[in-house]
Amino acid sequence: MITIEPIDTHKRSDVIRFFRIPFPIFSGNxxxxxxxxxxxxxxxxRKKHPFFEHSDADFFIAVKxxxxAGRIAVLENKPYNRYHDRKLASFFLFETxxxxxxxxxxxxxxxxWARERGLNGMQGPKGFGPLDGYGMLVDGFEHRQTMMMSSYNHAYYPRLVEALGFRKEVDFxxxxxxxxxxxxxxxxxxxxxxVQKRGxxxxxxxxxxxxxxxxxPKFIDTYNKTFVKNWEYYPLSDREVNFVVDNITQLINYDFMKIIAHEDAVVGFVIAFPDVSSALQRIRGYVSPFSFLDAIPSPWALIDILREV
Known part of the structure; x- marks a missing residue:
């Protein structure tokens, strides 16, 4: 027998339960x-994440x-729908x-949930913002997920969602x-x-x-101008911009970000992140003082962090 239970996001026990669902599913992977x-x-x-200032989402667990035995988040991103003139829901955090x-x-x-809100379609996986990553892995299952903005899933996931009528919309x-x-x-x-010598x-x-x-700020402005026609783009609110900036600056070191400027304008950029995926596997999703040290790629990175504090 299979039942679906909505979770109460105000209850820590429900959130922990939702969080733990993929661990047995990927045991040994x-x-x-x-x-x-x-x-x-x-x-x-719902109080801290900027997505909920303009949009809504709910979360469900399947019990067998x-x-x-599984979970799913379903979202209505209202600014995205207004910008693209669509009435879509998104699914995210799907595990089964x-x-x-x-x-x-x-x-x-x-x-x-989507029909109750007058929405007429669904796409995904697509999360709460640009740092959450997009899509479902369809090839390359032998490679380790290198960062949280990339997705990883079992090879049977695409088969399950395609059986429900989903079709590929875009490649990442x-x-x-x-x-x-x-x-x-x-x-x-x-x-x-x-080119550099010319100034x-x-x-x-x-x-x-x-x-x-x-x-x-100039980097964000270039990001918006560059991605404005992309499938996933929508205008971010001021708080969402600050949220993205705060998260990016926590993840990167200044040595790993390269910006090309024309006069005072940013015209290109590349961001690199140290691969700490093996450390994240060892800490199993929870950060402690010891696991934090495990995730630091080198003693020099720790010195840089302390220097900036």
Whole structure:
């Protein structure tokens, strides 16, 4: 017997229960990286997460024969729908055992939620904002999830959702390139050097995270102009922008962010993150003083963090 239970996001026990569902589903899987408790609890916090200032979401758990067997979040992103002139719900945080009936029960609850709000379609996985990542893995299951903005799921997930009528809408590509092969032809380096000598474009070099922060508003402006026609784009509220900035600056070090400027405008950027996925697997979603040290990629990174405090 399968039943669907909505969770009360104001109850810590319900949020913990929702958080723990994927752990037995991925038990023994060496590629899956557990979610962080702090991240998920914030996503379910209606008072603190900026998404809930303009939109709504609910969360459901599937129970089969007395045991939790799956979960799903269903969202209505009102600014996204206004911007794209659509009436769509989104699903997110979908996890399930390999059982078509469990998946069907979860999505029937999500579909009913969407219909009650006058929505006429559903897409996903698509979360609460640009840092949550998008999509469902359909190829490359042998590779470890490298950061929380990329998704990982069992190979049976696409089969279950396609059986319910979902079809691919857009591709997101993740690539793995060994460091020794990450090179460009010599001609590219010479061209880049000539461009920099002309003084028209320059690569910004930061001496601290504080220096980098001064350019973040211009970085966000470039992000908005670059992604304005993308499938997932919608205008972020001021609080959402601050939320994104706060999260980005917690994750990156100034050495890992490169910005190309034309005069005082940001015209290009690249952000790199240290791969701490193996450490995240070891701490199993919970941060403590000892697990924090485990996640630091090097003693020099810890020195940089302490220097900025």
């Amino acid at each position: 060496k590629q899956w990286v557990p979610p962080m408790w702090g991240d998920l609890s914030l996503q379910l916090n 024969d007395g045991a939790d 055992v390999d059982d078509p009936q469990v998946a069907k029960a979860l999505f029937e609850a999500a579909f009913a 590509i993740t690539c793995a390139i060994p460091r020794e092969k990450f090179t460009f032809p010599e001609r590219v380096y010479r061209l880049a050097e000539r 028209t474009f320059r690569v910004l070099q930061f001496k601290s995270n504080k220096d980098m922060m001064a350019w973040i």
